Amino acid sequence: MKAGSLRVIEWLGFMALRACMCFVVLILVVVFYDIITKGIGIISWEFLTQPPLDGMTKGGIFPAIIGTLFVTIIAGLLAVPLGMGCAIHLNEYARDNGLTRFIRMAIRNLSGVPSIVYGLFGVALFVEAAHFGTSILAAGCTLGLMTLPVTITASEEALKTVPRAYREGALALGATKWQSIWGNVLPYAVPGMLTGAILGISRAAGETAPILFTGAAFFLPDIPNSLFSQFMALPYHLYIMSTQHHNIVLVRPIAYGTALVLIVLVFTLNLAAVMLRYHLRKKGIAHGQ
Amino acid sequence: MDNKIRMKARDVNFYYGTAQILNGINLDIFANNVTAIIGPSGCGKSTFIRLLNRMHELVPNARLEGSITLDGSDIMADAVDPVEIRRKVGMVFQKPNPFPKSIFENIAYGLEINGTRNKQFIEDKVVESLKKAVLWHEVEKRLHDSALRLSGGQQQRLCIARCLAIEPEVILFDEPCASLDPISTHKVEELILELKKVYTIVIVTHNMQQAARVSDHTGFFYMGKLVEFGRTEDIFTRPREKRTEDYITGRFG
Numbered sequence: 001m002k003a004g005s006l007r008v009i010e011w012l013g014f015m016a017l018r019a020c021m022c023f024v025v026l027i028l029v030v031v032f033y034d035i036i037t038k039g040i041g042i043i044s045w046e047f048l049t050q051p052p053l054d055g056m057t058k059g060g061i062f063p064a065i066i067g068t069l070f071v072t073i074i075a076g077l078l079a080v081p082l083g084m085g086c087a088i089h090l091n092e093y094a095r096d097n098g099l100t101r102f103i104r105m106a107i108r109n110l111s112g113v114p115s116i117v118y119g120l121f122g123v124a125l126f127v128e129a130a131h132f133g134t135s136i137l138a139a140g141c142t143l144g145l146m147t148l149p150v151t152i153t154a155s156e157e158a159l160k161t162v163p164r165a166y167r168e169g170a171l172a173l174g175a176t177k178w179q180s181i182w183g184n185v186l187p188y189a190v191p192g193m194l195t196g197a198i199l200g201i202s203r204a205a206g207e208t209a210p211i212l213f214t215g216a217a218f219f220l221p222d223i224p225n226s227l228f229s230q231f232m233a234l235p236y237h238l239y240i241m242s243t244q245h246h247n248i249v250l251v252r253p254i255a256y257g258t259a260l261v262l263i264v265l266v267f268t269l270n271l272a273a274v275m276l277r278y279h280l281r282k283k284g285i286a287h288g289q
Numbered sequence: 290m291d292n293k294i295r296m297k298a299r300d301v302n303f304y305y306g307t308a309q310i311l312n313g314i315n316l317d318i319f320a321n322n323v324t325a326i327i328g329p330s331g332c333g334k335s336t337f338i339r340l341l342n343r344m345h346e347l348v349p350n351a352r353l354e355g356s357i358t359l360d361g362s363d364i365m366a367d368a369v370d371p372v373e374i375r376r377k378v379g380m381v382f383q384k385p386n387p388f389p390k391s392i393f394e395n396i397a398y399g400l401e402i403n404g405t406r407n408k409q410f411i412e413d414k415v416v417e418s419l420k421k422a423v424l425w426h427e428v429e430k431r432l433h434d435s436a437l438r439l440s441g442g443q444q445q446r447l448c449i450a451r452c453l454a455i456e457p458e459v460i461l462f463d464e465p466c467a468s469l470d471p472i473s474t475h476k477v478e479e480l481i482l483e484l485k486k487v488y489t490i491v492i493v494t495h496n497m498q499q500a501a502r503v504s505d506h507t508g509f510f511y512m513g514k515l516v517e518f519g520r521t522e523d524i525f526t527r528p529r530e531k532r533t534e535d536y537i538t539g540r541f542g
Contacts, residue, residue, distance in 0.1 A: 095349055165386035169448070172344065173399035173455055174376035183398065184388055 032263075039260030042253045048261070051221050056241070057251055061258050066223045067136065067216070067231035068265065072205040074140025074227075075147055079204075080197045082144075083151025087193070090152070091159040092181055104156075111149035116209040118146045123213045137227040139215035146210055147200040154196020158189040191280035195273045202269035206262060208235040218244075234262040295320040295459060295489045296341060296378075301355035303336060305348065310336050312513045314355070318459070318506075323481060323490045325504035325521065327497065329536070332510040334493045335383075338461045341491065342378035343371040359459070376403065379457035383464040385444035387436035387451075392419075392428050395436045395447055399455040414454050422450035423480055442473025449480065460484065462492040466499065478503050497537055501525050509533045 046060055053059030086107075094100045122142030132138040162185045170180035204210075217230040218240060224231045241255035242248065296318040303311035311333045318324050318341075326334040339345045340357060343364065357364050364374045387395050396415045405411060415432070419425040424446040428439070436447055445465060452460060462481070466474040481490060481503050494500050500507050501521060508518040509530075517524060517533045528534045535541055 163386075165382065165384065166388060168344065168347070168382065169386045169388060169451075170398070170402070171347065172342065172375055172380040172382075173402065173451065174372050175399075175402045176372050179402045183402065188389065 035256060035259050035263060038253070039256035039258075042257035043260065047257055052219060052254075056219060056245060056254075057247065061232075061234070061237060061254070061261065063220055063223050064232040064234045064237040064258065065261060065265075068205060068234040068262070070136050070224065070231065071140040071143055071211060071215075071233060072201060072269075074137060075143035075204050076197070076201045078141055078144030079147040079151045079201065080194075083148050083197060084155050084193055086148075087152045087155030087159060088181065088186075091156050092177070092185070107149050107152050111153065114209070115146060115207050116212075118142055119210040119213050121145070122210055127214055133228055134213070134215045134230055135228040136215055136224050136231045139211040139231070139233075142210045142214045143201075143204040143207060146207065147197070147204045150200030150203070151193075151197045154200065155189070155193040158192025158196065159185065161192065162188045191277045194280075195277045198269055198273035198276070202266045202273070205269065206235050206266050208233075208239050211236060234258055234265070238262065292320045292322055294318065295360060296491075297356075297358045298337075298340075299356045299358075301337075301340065301353065301357065303333075303340065303345070303354075304352040306350040310513055311340075314515050316508055316515055316518055318489060318491055320489050321485055321487075322505040323485050323492060323503050325500035325507045326491065326493045326510060327495075327500050327507060327536070328510035328516075329541070330495075333513045334510045335463055337510065338380075338463055338491055338493050341459070341461055342375045342380055344375075344380065346371060376455055377457055378459040378461060379452035379455065380461045380463065381445070381448050381452055381465050383467045385441055385448050385468070387439070387444050387447050389435065389437055391433045392436050392439070392447060393432040396451050396454045399451055403455060418450040418454040419447075421453050421484075422446045423476065423483075424450055440473070442469050442476060445469060445473065445477060446480065449477070449484075453484075457488065459489045459491065462490065462494075464493050464495060467495065474499070497525075497539075509536060511536070 048060055048065065049062050050060035051063050052061065090100065090104060094103075119142060122138060122145070126132045126138035126141045127134055130138075132141070166184045166188070167180050170184040171177070175183065208216075211233055215230050216233045216236040220230060220232050238255055238258045241251050241258060245251050294317045298314050298316045301311055301314040302309065314337060316337075326338060328334045336345065340353065341364075345351045345353070353365060359374070359377065363369070364378075388398060390398070393415055396418050397411050400411050400414055405414075416425065419428060424443060427443060428434075428447075436444065439447060449460075449465075465481075466477055469477065478499065481492065484490060485505075492500075492503065504521045506519065507521045507524040509516045509524065509528075509532075511532055517528060517530045519529075524533065525537060528537065
């Protein structure tokens with residue numbers, strides 16, 4: 001083939017890839033532009049700090065913000081320690097046999113289970129069997145369960161990036177297995193583990209289906225006063241404002257405002273993940289990485 | 290003038306799953322000697338020294354037959370904690386593997402995991418170990434710098450210092466100079482000769498001249514068997530086995 005036609009193919013390939021990239025960015029930009037332009041007008045101090053008023057046609061979304069924060073925190077408290085522990089066991093202790101591989105495959109598959117199925121499971125396990133009732137605790141636990149597969153998988157990947165030589169070096173000095181993991185594996189794996197966990201949780205924060213039957217309420221004038229209260233949540237509120245309200249057209253700005261707040265919240269979480277990773281890595285560099 | 294025997298391998302067979310890696314190894318390791326293990330790649334020499342501090346147990350499906358003793362007691366017995374063995378039998382790896390911590394912390398780590406809390410003791414021990422490993426003068430001004438900023442040769446001597454700090458009785462070197470330049474190699478070899486006054490040393494090496502320079506006894510491994518074992522001068526000047534002679538004269542391997 002001539003150099004000229006090679007160059008054309010090279011150019012075509014490059015342009016095709018660039019087009020893919022531009023298309024993805026374009027979608028993102030359009031979505032953001034739409035939500036920000038339509039939602040920014042309603043954002044005010046009142047909108048962020050007041051409950052909905054007048055049949056949810058006025059007022060703010062304060063209870064929904066608080067509700068979403070609470071369930072997200074509960075989800076994190078459940079998913080992060082459980083997920084990290086499970087990943088450490090799988091990667092450091094479990095023998096690499098058929099059972100381990102089956103468990104790992106099952107975990108990967110769990111992340112593909114539709115969120116509505118997690119919602120039903122949450123009703124059976126937390127609302128009914130554990131007697132949490134439809135509550136902030138039941139919903140938080142359901143979201144936590146949903147996040148677990150992501151947390152476990154990300155944590156295992158992070159553990160795999162720690163060189164074998166660190167473990168062997170510690171063991172050869174007479175460290176016990178746990179000492180080598182605690183002192184010479186976890187410090188280098190935790191940034192990656194946490195980043196994965198936060199990304200998983202920020203995904204969960206925006207979910208509607210798992211909280212639909214487990215504790216989210218249509219309307220509550222007050223913020224929840226216990227773990228066993230029902231709660232309002234941003235994604236569910238957005239769903240109501242877009243489809244269930246008696247005057248959908250009238251409350252459209254509120255729906256956009258809710259969407260904007262939800263996106264900002266999720267982005268803040270993602271940003272926190274990035275900053276945390278950066279910070280811990282820099283600390284790693286100070287130690288020598 | 291053979292010294293007393295410190296470690297003894299008797300009829301050692303070793304398997305990964307169904308593959309037999311070592312076959313009927315009988316070998317004595319003399320106190321305050323350097324014992325070199327030579328042989329072509331894949332002959333089982335690295336596998337063998339990893340048995341001496343039970344590092345082989347990190348690999349699943351490993352199976353051992355026969356016995357290995359340290360000062361007469363079986364190190365493989367169920368009642369023996371591998372952690373105890375590794376505190377007595379230290380190891381320096383092929384590729385320098387300092388922890389991504391400071392030079393100071395690298396050495397302090399071994400003491401800390403052994404339960405030492407006394408700061409002054411740890412500091413003294415760090416200095417002492419660095420001096421023994423002939424690294425002190427190169428790093429005394431930057432003990433709290435990252436160990437990863439050291440050169441390869443310095444890193445390897447740091448790993449040796451780290452090992453010395455926990456006061457082992459035997460030190461295993463698994464091709465310690467494989468990734469070092471000739472000058473660093475020379476320094477490590479001098480260090481090994483110095484260390485054998487106090488410690489018992491086993492070194493796996495691909496480098497025949499190195500074995501001849503540093504060791505008192507040499508074992509030649511080939512395809513999982515110990516072909517010949519004896520005083521280094523005998524092995525290198527009048528080997529009994531044809532295969533040994535072929536290997537050390539560079540006819541194969």
